[in-house]
Amino acid sequence: MNALNPVFYKEKIFSAAWFRTYGLLVIGSFVLAMGYTFFMTPYKIVPGGIYGIATILHYKLGFPIGMAALCFNLPLSLWGVKVLGKQFGLKTFICFILVAFFADGVPFLLEKCGHPHPYDPFQLQDEVLLASIFGGVVIGIGVGLILKTRSSSGGTDVFTSILSKLTRKPIGMLQMIVDSSIVLCGLLVFQDWKIPFYSWLTIFLMGKVIDIVMQGYSSDKTFFIVTDKIEEIRQYILVELHRGGSIMPVRGMFNRTEKEMIMTVVSRREMVTLQRAIYKIDPQAFTTILNAQEILGLGFKRLEE
Known part of the structure; x- marks a missing residue:
């Protein structure tokens, strides 16, 4: 390119x-x-x-x-x-x-x-x-x-x-x-x-x-959630937190089982709330939480900024 x-x-x-x-x-x-x-x-x-x-x-x-x-x-x-x-x-x-x-x-x-x-x-x-x-x-x-x-x-x-x-x-x-x-x-x-x-x-x-x-400085957190109860967690994020995200297909390394993974961004205040909800819905869910250095786009800072 x-x-x-x-x-x-x-x-x-x-x-x-x-x-x-x-x-x-x-x-x-x-x-x-x-x-x-x-x-x-x-x-x-x-x-x-x-x-x-x-x-x-x-x-x-x-x-x-x-x-x-x-x-x-x-x-x-x-x-x-x-x-x-x-x-x-x-x-x-x-x-x-x-x-x-x-x-x-x-x-x-x-x-x-x-x-x-x-x-x-x-x-x-x-x-x-x-x-x-x-x-x-x-x-x-x-x-x-x-x-x-x-x-x-x-x-x-x-x-x-x-x-x-x-x-x-x-x-x-x-x-x-x-x-x-x-x-x-x-x-x-x-x-x-x-x-x-x-x-x-x-x-x-x-x-x-x-x-x-x-x-920029951001306290937002990015969640990557691999779970068997994808629909329940999806509904919680959309309805209770009023957040969006993406769902992408993934495959387990050990037995190559196909699953889906949620990627979403929440504020620091919402982080603990979502953690508890994930544990309550699916205690076996595999969750990775990363610092989101800067979030640009719909719902966050405008790209031109």
Whole structure:
């Protein structure tokens, strides 16, 4: 099967989808910049990536965070376009320029407005653990919003993509190596053994929050029910729970007996109710319950969302 035409993903300029995409891009860039500027830099947390390098340069050479990151992102992204093609295109350039602008511009604006601590407004003092936790969450939200626009914030993901193409090594492994190397550089520069632990905690939380922003959070449960009393359980789901589902033929592995299996999705509150009903109707029923990460379609979230 041929890949979908990239035009399918393009929004018509000045359409509602176009404004939504670029609005998310601006908001995501702002949130990402605030996460680095207000939670990472003041506490010398180095969560990998270009902004990890920028934090080191800020403390050793006095470079502004956003400008230092921009100096790395611009040539990296140009190299990415040359080696990888146009997927690192206009939105990626807009994104890392916006992040750099917000990272340096917001503290400058706070300073001009007379804020006593423009570069560390939350004044967490020695609460570096709190900074790493909240920073990981805030940065994860920002990156997630940016990724939802089918863009990238630039940085080491471009570098690792280039390395992957040149070395044919997995991107995930290369990303881990590059980010861990930057974290260890922070240890060598700042001479504080706690920095890598705070940094890796931030990286872990960033990944979890990015997944939630990208895939959504759902407490719904998917039931797969193999039973000899298919009709009774079907009636209970339809009449008592007011839920739908699918019935599909299955065959037992041991004796190859043909049966039917119900697949349905219920809320977390309904999960226990359905479990008890299945046990009451058929104690021998074989039931598998899975977390439903995201449910799209009739009766749930609309596909366009």
